[in-house]
Amino acid sequence: MSTQHPASGARPVFSHDGIAFGCDYNPEQWDRSVWREDVDLMREAGVDLVALNIFGWSHIEPRPGEYDFDGLDEILDLLHAAGIRVNLGTGTASAPPWLTARHPEILPQVEDGTTRFPGGRQAWCPSSAVFRRYALELVEKVAERYGQHPAVELWHVSNELGCHNALCYDDESAEAFRVWLRARYTTIERLNTAWGTSFWSQQYSDFAEILPPRLTLASRNPSQVIDFHRFSSDELLGYYRAELEVLRRHSSVPVTTNFMVTAHIRNLDYWQWAPEMDVIANDHYLDNRLADPTAELSFAADLTRGLAQGGPWVLMEQSTGAVNWQPHNLAKAPGEMTRNSLTHVAKGADAVCFFQWRASLQGSEKFHSALLPHAGTDSDLWREVVDLGHTLDRLDEITGTRVQADVAMLFSWENWWAADGESRPSHGVDYLSQVHAAHASLRRLGHTVDLVRPGADLSAYKLVIVPSLYLVRDAEAEVVSNYVAAGGHVVITFFSGIVDEEDRVRAGGYPGAFRELLGINVEEFAPVLPGQRLTLASGMTATAWSERVRARGAEVLDTFADGPSAGRPAITRNVVASNSSTRGVARYLATSLDPDALDAVLRDAAAEASAHPQGDEREPGLEVIRRATAGHAIAGDTAAASDTPRSYLFLINHSAHDVETPARGLDLVTGDTVDNIARVPAGAVRVIREDPAR
Numbered sequence: 041m042s043t044q045h046p047a048s049g050a051r052p053v054f055s056h057d058g059i060a061f062g063c064d065y066n067p068e069q070w071d072r073s074v075w076r077e078d079v080d081l082m083r084e085a086g087v088d089l090v091a092l093n094i095f096g097w098s099h100i101e102p103r104p105g106e107y108d109f110d111g112l113d114e115i116l117d118l119l120h121a122a123g124i125r126v127n128l129g130t131g132t133a134s135a136p137p138w139l140t141a142r143h144p145e146i147l148p149q150v151e152d153g154t155t156r157f158p159g160g161r162q163a164w165c166p167s168s169a170v171f172r173r174y175a176l177e178l179v180e181k182v183a184e185r186y187g188q189h190p191a192v193e194l195w196h197v198s199n200e201l202g203c204h205n206a207l208c209y210d211d212e213s214a215e216a217f218r219v220w221l222r223a224r225y226t227t228i229e230r231l232n233t234a235w236g237t238s239f240w241s242q243q244y245s246d247f248a249e250i251l252p253p254r255l256t257l258a259s260r261n262p263s264q265v266i267d268f269h270r271f272s273s274d275e276l277l278g279y280y281r282a283e284l285e286v287l288r289r290h291s292s293v294p295v296t297t298n299f300m301v302t303a304h305i306r307n308l309d310y311w312q313w314a315p316e317m318d319v320i321a322n323d324h325y326l327d328n329r330l331a332d333p334t335a336e337l338s339f340a341a342d343l344t345r346g347l348a349q350g351g352p353w354v355l356m357e358q359s360t361g362a363v364n365w366q367p368h369n370l371a372k373a374p375g376e377m378t379r380n381s382l383t384h385v386a387k388g389a390d391a392v393c394f395f396q397w398r399a400s401l402q403g404s405e406k407f408h409s410a411l412l413p414h415a416g417t418d419s420d421l422w423r424e425v426v427d428l429g430h431t432l433d434r435l436d437e438i439t440g441t442r443v444q445a446d447v448a449m450l451f452s453w454e455n456w457w458a459a460d461g462e463s464r465p466s467h468g469v470d471y472l473s474q475v476h477a478a479h480a481s482l483r484r485l486g487h488t489v490d491l492v493r494p495g496a497d498l499s500a501y502k503l504v505i506v507p508s509l510y511l512v513r514d515a516e517a518e519v520v521s522n523y524v525a526a527g528g529h530v531v532i533t534f535f536s537g538i539v540d541e542e543d544r545v546r547a548g549g550y551p552g553a554f555r556e557l558l559g560i561n562v563e564e565f566a567p568v569l570p571g572q573r574l575t576l577a578s579g580m581t582a583t584a585w586s587e588r589v590r591a592r593g594a595e596v597l598d599t600f601a602d603g604p605s606a607g608r609p610a611i612t613r614n615v616v617a618s619n620s621s622t623r624g625v626a627r628y629l630a631t632s633l634d635p636d637a638l639d640a641v642l643r644d645a646a647a648e649a650s651a652h653p654q655g656d657e658r659e660p661g662l663e664v665i666r667r668a669t670a671g672h673a674i675a676g677d678t679a680a681a682s683d684t685p686r687s688y689l690f691l692i693n694h695s696a697h698d699v700e701t702p703a704r705g706l707d708l709v710t711g712d713t714v715d716n717i718a719r720v721p722a723g724a725v726r727v728i729r730e731d732p733a734r
Contacts, residue, residue, distance in 0.1 A: 052294040054194055054319035054354075058436025060391035061429050062089030062127065063411050064357065067115045068099045069400055075115055078398060079122045081412060085422075086429025089391065090119055091356070094129040094199045095161070097178060098136035104174075107181055120191035127356075127393075128192045130182055130283055132175040133199035134161040139174055146171040149210040152255045156205075160404070165208040166275045167216040172282060179286045187290030196356075197283045197297040200323060202276050206307035207268070209252040213275075218247045220271045234542045235263040259462040263543045266511075269457040273309045280316065294318035298356040299347070301340045303327050303472060309453040310347055311493045320348040323357035323395075326380065328370045334694055335480045337380060338663065339491075341387035342479070343451060346491035350442055352390035355381075360394055360421055361409035369407065374420065375723040378428050379692060382725040385435065386665040386690035387488075388443045392432060434708050435727060438688050441667040445488040446651050448501040450509055450520075451475060452494050458543055459510035459535065466567035468584045469632065474508040474533060481638045486655030487646065488665050498523040502651040505642075506532040506554075513541050517553035524557060524616045524624035529649035531642065532558060533629045534585055535565075550587070551628070558628045559594030559614035562587045566604035574603040576610050580637035586610070587630040594628070605630070611641060625649070661695025662720065689728040693720040705730040 063082075067075055082090065093100070093112060101107055119126055140147060140158045146168040147155050156163060164171040186192055225231040228244055237243040242261060244250060253260045253268050284295050299310055299322045314320060322344040326333040344353050360377050362369040372380070381392045399410035411425050459471040482489050482505070490501070494516035498504050506520060509532075517537060524530055537553035539545055546552030550562035566586045568574060574582040577599045586605035594614040600606050610631050616624040627645055629638075639657075646653070655664035668687035688708075693699055703718035705728040720726050 052292055052318050054294040054296070056089065056125070056193065056391065056439070058439055059385065059432045060089040060125075060354070060393070061086050061432045062091065062391060062393035063087055064091045064094055064394070064396040065115075065398075066095065066396060066400070067092070068096060068111065069402075070398065072111070072114070074398075075118060078412075079118050079124070081417065082124060082397070083122055085411065085426050086433055087124065087397070087411070089125050089127055089193065089393065090397070091127040091196055091393065092116065092119075092129060093131045093182070094196065095133055096129065096131040097134065098138075100131060100182070101136065101178055104138060104142070109185055116186065116189060116191050120189075124191075125193035126189075126191045127194040127196050128182075128186055128189075129196040130179045130198060130287070132178060132197075132283065135164050135171065135174075139171075140164075143170045145212075148205045148208040149213075151207070151209050151253070153209065160204070162204040164205060165210055165213060166202075166205060166272070166279055167208060167210075167213040169212070172279065176282060176286055179283050183287050183290035187287070187293070192291070192293050194319070195287050195291065195293055195295040197280055197287075197295060200298055200300055201280060202273075202308045203300060203305065206276060207272050209254050214250075214252050216275060217252055217268065217271050218250055220274065221250060221267065222247055224267070235261055235267075236542075236544065237261070262458070262461045262463060265461065266454070266458050266543055269307065270309070270454070272307060273312060273453075276308060277313055277316065280313070284316070296321045296354070298323045299344070301344045301347070303330060303336050303340075303476075306453060306456050306472075311453065314347040314349075319352075319354055320344060321354040321356040324355065324384070325357075325359055325363050326372075328366055328368060332480065334380075334383075335483060336476065337383060338387070338483055339476060339479045341384050341389070342489050343491040345388040345443060346451070346493070348388065350388070350490070352440060353388055354391040354393065355384045355389045356391075356393050357395040358384070358393070359409050360411055360413070360425065362407070364405050364408040371409075373723070374424070377421075377424055378431065379694065379723060379725055381428060382431070382690065382727070383663065383692055385432075385438070386443075386663070386667065386692060388667070390439050392428075431709055434711075437686075437708075437729075438667055438727070441686070441688060442670045443488060443490075444654075444666045444668055444687075445490045446500075446502045447482060447487045447505070447646070448490045448492050448496075448498060448503075449475070449479060449482075449505040449507065450494050450496075451491045452509065452511070454541075455494075455509055455511045458539065459508060461543075465535075465565045466585065468567065468570050469508075469535065471508050471510070474535075474632065477632070477635070477638060478505050478507045478533065478642070481635065481642050483663065484635075484639055484660050485643055485646065485657050486653030486664060487651065488654055495519050498528060499526070502529065503646055503649040504528060504530045506530060506536055508533055509536040510538045511541065511543065512537055512553050514553065520554070521557045524626050525618045525622070527618075527622045527624050529625045529627075529645060529651075530557075531627045531629065531645050534587060534631060554626075554628075557614070557616065557626050558612065559592050559626070560609070560612055560628060561590045561592050562630070563590065564588045568603055572603070574631060575601045576631075576637070577601045580640065581634045582610070582631040582637065583634065584632040585630075589628075589630050597627075600631070656701065659695075659699050659701065661693060661697075662699045662701060663690075663692040663694060664701065665690040665692070685732070687730045689730055691718055691720045691726040691728065693722060693724050696722050698722055703728045703730070
């Protein structure tokens with residue numbers, strides 16, 4: 041196990057011997073007599089990476105300026121002696137009571153102007169200079185003491201930054217927002233133009249007049265709201281950089297923080313954050329409020345890999361079973377924890393970690409599952425934990441390989457903020473649902489999908505999906521057009537290309553930025569009420585949305601048979617020929633197709649693009665993903681640097697019945713040789729080191 045130290049000016053590289061198996065550990069919740077038992081049990085389970093001091097502030101600084109590191113010293117040394125590496129937290133995630141008692145001005149305000157008080161966590165405003173001063177003093181002490189400790193493999197800044205406090209509306213945030221706006225727009229005249237303040241007599245004469253978008257009697261200025269999201273994401277990123285700067289002074293160990301790429305967190309633009317991380321780390325919990333939590337897990341893992349630019353990443357937190365914060369906290373079925381974990385590995389994770397090691401006996405998370413449950417080691421859950429540790433050990437050789445995908449999908453947090461604004465054409469349509477629908481369809485069809493940011497290079501992909509990209513910059517739209525002109529295939533769905541980065545409508549007809557590429561002109565949106573069904577001439581069905589489309593060169597593949605856009609095109613196809621040998625194709629969907637219909641459209645698009653699925657749609661419960669050595673070595677990546685190409689086929693059976701699928705090689709999970717057909721039991725995972733002769 042090693043951490044590579046950078047050459048002068050180079051970024052530290054996180055590396056670990058094989059797939060890391062880890063957890064959060066909160067020894068401050070337990071008597072010291074338990075610590076040695078915990079370390080012994082960690083070794084039994086195969087845990088080799090432990091996150092410490094995530095919420096340690098009030099323990100290591102019980103009173104202002106008074107530090108007590110004895111407990112943290114002891115547990116670090118115990119873990120090091122056991123060969124367990126440490127992901128060391130800076131301890132700043134939540135302020136201690138003495139700080140909020142002394143300085144109540146650090147407390148956050150929500151959009152109605154009321155204050156949120158201590159007693160939970162993250163009770164601090166990201167713009168608070170007082171909080172930052174005290175927090176950075178703590179980071180300095182922690183980094184000085186442990187910057188060279190041999191157990192420390194990774195630094196963990198704060199924890200889930202912005203989970204609860206990303207948007208703060210107090211006066212200090214207001215002033216910070218004005219500073220950010222001055223830097224962005226320079227003059228008040230430029231801001232007025234960008235925000236369209238001629239509407240509703242909102243024109244400003246000075247930056248000092250601007251407030252955060254607190255609650256109003258009528259809908260708020262959408263451009264102001266989007267900019268406040270941008271500012272808030274940047275403000276917390278600035279806080280991360282401040283902690284990073286302190287750590288860099290004392291340590292060459294890699295630094296990260298845990299993202300929250302998940303369905304219910306949207307306030308940080310992780311495309312802006314990702315370049316600042318030495319390794320991308322994500323927390324993910326199954327969300328049983330969703331119709332298909334497993335499909336969302338697959339999406340989140342693909343998006344996390346996108347943030348890592350296809351490279352390895354760390355699953356920093358997940359649960360062994362139930363969480364404590366959903367309305368209905370469901371336990372996982374036997375084998376589900378392992379299946380979830382290996383799905384993340386299949387999609388690029390080289391570390392699988394959990395919250396937390398030992399289930400708490402008190403506090404808000406006492407009913408949150410853990411590696412070591414309240415029931416102790418004589419439990420099915422503990423036995424599955426130990427089995428998972430052994431399985432991950434058998435997969436160590438996969439470390440550093442990359443997921444293979446020839447389909448990409450554009451995704452944007454900035455667009456999420458804009459598309460879901462207060463004054464949109466229909467609240468029956470939201471951005472993430474459209475993204476999830478397209479991703480789920482491709483997953484059912486057997487495709488692995490890379491999630492990329494607008495403007496990213498698309499040349500490596502055979503098919504690109506652009507779901508409801510309402511806000512798009514000219515340069516980002518041009519990348520899509522150039523991709524098609526070079527022979528690429530794209531599917532663009534409704535409510536795309538509508539506004540620029542300032543939320544200004546592109547006049548001349550929708551879909552604005554993509555109108556010429558698609559060979560259509562949309563005169564008017566015509567959404568329908570919830571529950572209303574739409575039928576297409578082909579017999580396919582849809583909901584929520586229709587448009588009054590005119591073909592301007594595009595081929596009409598299907599039309600609306602009923603509803604407010606009856607007789608108008610619903611699905612179009614436009615061939616873009618830059619020369620006699622290069623023909624790209626741009627398809628458009630003017631409605632929200634039902635799953636079967638969406639599958640049919642994307643199946644045709646993929647076939648025409650020669651994007652071949654890894655899996656078989658006749659077995660929709662079987663997820664098939666391939667990881668392989670890359671064409672070039674990755675720093676710290678022994679697998680990718682190998683002279684012998686290797687590939688690994690992950691067969692993840694989410695169904696309740698056994699399945700069989702073509703494969704040839706060695707199953708790393710069972711040790712069995714697979715000759716032509718792999719049998720995957722219900723709920724199980726098989727990982728085949730493929731025979732090169734396959």
